[in-house]
Amino acid sequence: MHNSVLVNSQDLVSTAVEVFNIEANSIIKLKDRVDDNFLKAIDLIYDSRGKVIVTGMGKSGLIGRKIASTLCSTGTPAVFLHPAESTHGDSGIMSRNDVVVAISNSGETQELLNLLPLILRFGIPLIGITGKLTSTLAQKSDVVLDISVEREACPLNKAPTASTTVTLAMGDALSVCLLKKRGFSYEDFLLYHPSGALGKGILYKVGELMIKGDMLPVISQEASFREAIELVSEKRLGTALLVDNNSKLSGVITDGDIRRAVIKHPDVRNLKVKDVMTSNPKTIGIDELCAKALSVMEKYSITSLAVVDKENNPIGLLHIHDLLRAGVV
Secondary structure, eight states, rough: OOOOOOOHHHHHHHHHHHHHHHHHHHGGGGGGSSHHHHHHHHHHHHHHSSSSEEEEEEEHHHHHHHHHHHHHHHTTOEEEOOHHTTTTTTTOOTTTTTTEEEEEEESOOOHHHTTHHHHHHTTTOOOEEEEEEESHHHHOOOOEEEEOOOSOSSSSSOOHHHHHHHHHHHHHHHHHHHHHHHOOOOOHHTTOOOOOHTTTTTTHHHHHHOBBGGOOOOOOOTTTTHHHHHHHHHTSEEEEHHHHEESOOEEEEEEEHHHHHHHHOOOOTTTBBBOOOOOSOEOOOOOBBBHHHHHHHHHHHOSSEEEOOOTOOOEEEHHHHHHHTTTOO
């Protein structure tokens, strides 16, 4: 049984703020440790032909699982290896092409050190993440990342708090830097998250959701302005695709183009649609992901995209309403 201590609300608020300050300041000090060692760790992982094996005991192990998960979701294959289980057969997951990231604040965690002979025997690059640069782990590592803190956020200075937060931040920095170095895109990220809110509907391709066939609003650029208005009204998509004499996409006319034309031209009876069309419209290919199409629409504040083949022939129209209905968010 623990002795109960009376603590008023203000003391608790002050304690919480102190925890935030200690951990935030500890992370800020990491900025000075983005050095040659950090860059070497990036290169070791990037150049590896295998996977990243993250290992650590206790709280370090819990943080290690999160780091491995973040690496995976940002384009770097990674697994977590429990060091206590590793000496009972699980170390068979390691291959000579891998990189090991070992986490231990003290650098003297025995279960972790038991892995070192196998790592050294296989010649696997070892990245040590530790708060003690003179520790056994630091001395045996090819690269050492310093996650030392002045003190833990725990008032007893015992429970891993600031040190685990700093370790997590270091892992995030590695993951994001590798993401950028690999050119990992928005579409790549969504592909790794096909379930849940992050990836709902993102596996749809443009060809699956586009409007096509008789529903496609296509008209010659030589048509009259009135004919274009009638087509836009008939198809009820807010836009029409215009083609030249070779049936190549030459432009689009939207509800906005129509309003601006009426304001600009008091007499529209002699207008041709090519006189008021938007030239060089944004287009997309039929095999692109709908997530990419949505990104283009958001970037240019438009609600539809012309779908064209390799010869710039219009073959479809992708409307934002169809994306939203399909859950491409």
